[in-house]
Every structure is written in C-alpha cells, then in structure tokens.
Amino acid sequence: MKRSLLTYFVWISLVVIAFSCRAPRVIISGEQAESVNISIDTGSFEKTTLKAKVIYKDKELAGRVLLKKINEDNYRVAFYNEMGLTYLEGTLDNKKLIIHNIIPALDNKVFLRKFEKSLMAII
Amino acid sequence: MKSISFILLFILISLTVSSQDLKESPVKDPSKVTEQINLASAKTNTITADFTQVKDMSFMEEKAISSGKFYFQKEKLLRWEYTDPFNYAIIISGDRIRIIDEGKIKDFDTGSNRMFLEISNVLTGMVNGTLLNSNQFTTIWYETPGYYKAELLPTGAMMKDYLTRIELKLSKSDYSVDELKMFEKSGDYTLITFRNKKLNETIPADIFRLD
Numbered sequence: 001m002k003r004s005l006l007t008y009f010v011w012i013s014l015v016v017i018a019f020s021c022r023a024p025r026v027i028i029s030g031e032q033a034e035s036v037n038i039s040i041d042t043g044s045f046e047k048t049t050l051k052a053k054v055i056y057k058d059k060e061l062a063g064r065v066l067l068k069k070i071n072e073d074n075y076r077v078a079f080y081n082e083m084g085l086t087y088l089e090g091t092l093d094n095k096k097l098i099i100h101n102i103i104p105a106l107d108n109k110v111f112l113r114k115f116e117k118s119l120m121a122i123i
Numbered sequence: 124m125k126s127i128s129f130i131l132l133f134i135l136i137s138l139t140v141s142s143q144d145l146k147e148s149p150v151k152d153p154s155k156v157t158e159q160i161n162l163a164s165a166k167t168n169t170i171t172a173d174f175t176q177v178k179d180m181s182f183m184e185e186k187a188i189s190s191g192k193f194y195f196q197k198e199k200l201l202r203w204e205y206t207d208p209f210n211y212a213i214i215i216s217g218d219r220i221r222i223i224d225e226g227k228i229k230d231f232d233t234g235s236n237r238m239f240l241e242i243s244n245v246l247t248g249m250v251n252g253t254l255l256n257s258n259q260f261t262t263i264w265y266e267t268p269g270y271y272k273a274e275l276l277p278t279g280a281m282m283k284d285y286l287t288r289i290e291l292k293l294s295k296s297d298y299s300v301d302e303l304k305m306f307e308k309s310g311d312y313t314l315i316t317f318r319n320k321k322l323n324e325t326i327p328a329d330i331f332r333l334d
Contacts (some may be wrong), residue, residue, distance in 0.1 A: 049187075052210075053227075062224065068183060077182050082211045083203075084178040084187070084305065084313030085285060100182050101309040104284050 033089060050122070052079060077119060092119055101103065125188035139234040140222065147272060150264035156271055157255055169326050170195040170299065172317040180311050193317065199247050215247060216333050249291065249300060270295055297322065
C-alpha cells in the first residue's frame with residue numbers, strides 16, 4: 001500500500017447508477033452513506049453493470065462496475081473504464097472485499113474500505 | 124476409395140495453406156514499413172470509422188462488448204464515441220479534452236493533467252502514426268500477406284503500470300489501423316476492431332466543437 005495516498009483520498013464519493021431497466025441510483029458520499037431511490041432488491045441480480053465514479057477534490061476516476069453473483073455470499077467485481085482499462089478486480093466474499101488485481105493509483109486502504117462499503121450498499 | 128483420399132488430401136492442403144496465411148513472421152526491414160506508414164499518414168487528413176470493443180476479463184469470465192463511432196482530423200482533433208450499450212464520448216481538440224458521459228459534460232486541460240495528456244497522446248498517436256515513432260514504446264514488427272502488426276512494448280514506468288503491450292494491426296492496402304489490442308498486467312485484453320473506414324472525407328466541424 002502507498003502510504004502517501006492515504007491523505008489523497010480524504011473523501012471519496014461513489015456514484016452508482018444501474019444500467020438495468022429498473023434504473024436504481026445509489027449515492028454514497030464519504031463515511032456518511034446516503035441512499036436515494038434504491039430499487040435493487042438485495043441479492044436479486046445475478047450480474048449487473050453499474051456506472052461508478054471516484055471523486056477526490058477536483059480529480060475523478062469514472063468507469064463501470066461489473067458485479068457477478070457466484071453464490072449466496074460471494075460476488076466477483078470488476079471496476080474498469082469505458083475504454084477497457086481495468087482499475088481493479090476482486091471478490092466480495094462474505095462482505096469482505098478480496099483484491100485480485102488493482103492499479104497502483106487505487107491500491108489504498110481508505111479507498112478500498114469505502115469501495116467495499118459502497119458495494120455492500122448495493123447488494 | 125480414391126475419391127475419399129482425394130477429398131482428405133484436398134482438406135489437408137487447404138488447412139495447411141490457411142494456417143500459413145495466418146502465420147505472422149518478423150518484418151525484415153521495419154524502417155521501410157514505418158516509412159510507408161508515415162507517407163500514408165501524411166496523405167490522410169481525416170478518418171471516420173465504426174468500431175467494436177471487446178473487453179475480455181478472465182477473472183470475471185466475462186466479455187464486455189461496446190461499439191461506437193470514431194472520428195479523427197489532423198492535426199489533433201479526435202472524437203471517440205460509444206453509442207452502445209452506453210453513450211460516452213471523448214473529444215480531443217488540441218490540448219483540451221471533453222468527456223460527455225450520458226449527456227453530462229466535463230472539460231479537462233491536458234496541460235494541467237498528466238494522465239489526460241498521456242491518453243491524448245496515445246489516442247491520437249495510434250491514428251496519426253506518431254505512436255510508432257514514440258520513445259514511450261519499443262516497437263516490434265510482424266507481417267502476414269494481409270496485414271502488418273506492430274507490437275508496442277511500453278518503456279515508461281507509468282505506462283507499464285497499466286499495460287504490458289499494445290498490438291496494432293495495419294492494413295497492407297492503405298496502412299490504416301484495422302485492430303487495436305491492449306494487454307493489461309493481469310492478462311486481460313481489450314480488442315478494438317475498426318470497420319467502414321473512410322479516409323479523407325469531410326467531417327462536420329460540430330463533431331469536434333468544444334465551445
């Protein structure tokens with residue numbers, strides 16, 4: 001983990017809008033999670049692609065999050081940009097995010113904790 | 124019996140010829156190829172094409188497929204627009220970059236953002252041929268009867284963090300890019316295939332307009 005990046009991610013906002021016809025919208029801002037118009041039933045999807053954005057000050061990293069259900073408590077997750085570059089891949093196993101592959105710029109405890117929380121809010 | 128043997132022999136010969144067609148061999152004189160590409164690039168002022176992008180994610184056991192339209196105009200005007208399954212466009216106009224994400228506009232200045240400068244250089248460099256002469260990559264050339272393939276290996280530390288190599292397949296007829304394949308550290312790759320390419324056709328100014 002890059003220690004210097006811990007201060008970089010003071011707050012992270014993850015905006016997620018599902019692409020499905022139900023068009024769910026979840027906004028999570030920093031530690032204070034706020035959910036608006038959630039229409040995803042817990043565990044009701046097998047596979048979904050979501051729009052995601054990581055914001056810090058004037059910088060942002062946007063892309064797509066693919067969530068794939070493997071079994072009841074296990075999901076595979078990938079965060080990648082529109083041009084196909086993978087930011088991270090991992091497994092959400094019993095509410096714990098296990099990273100399989102991540103770019104150095106995001107390899108940060110604070111970011112990963114918030115990303116994990118955001119995913120938990122969705123599933 | 125004779126006719127069966129003949130058919131089997133025919134199939135065998137056909138398969139052998141077909142596999143030879145696909146076999147890539149190293150280019151003997153890469154400088155001649157780059158010279159031809161530079162000449163073709165000098166004569167190309169605009170490119171319009173449709174593209175299909177397939178992102179192969181081995182860990183996810185999934186492929187993400189998207190498609191859209193691509194526009195390029197010399198010297199540094201580019202619009203890379205996804206239309207399916209989402210609407211997303213990157214417009215590069217000189218040192219300025221605009222991203223239109225589902226109608227929402229964001230502007231960036233490559234002068235103040237190194238990442239966008241790299242993106243801008245790679246995207247425009249791929250189509251105007253300057254990437255092949257870039258010191259950011261070492262290029263290895265292969266060829267078949269139908270195409271040239273440039274294997275670009277990144278030399279810079281920042282680029283190496285993201286990509287292990289980029290492969291460009293160029294048509295032997297007009298030296299334009301037919302395929303672009305980006306390989307990541309994880310082994311995942313993204314394949315972009317261009318089709319319906321139109322060279323030197325007028326592109327409406329609105330396509331690149333940022334104001």
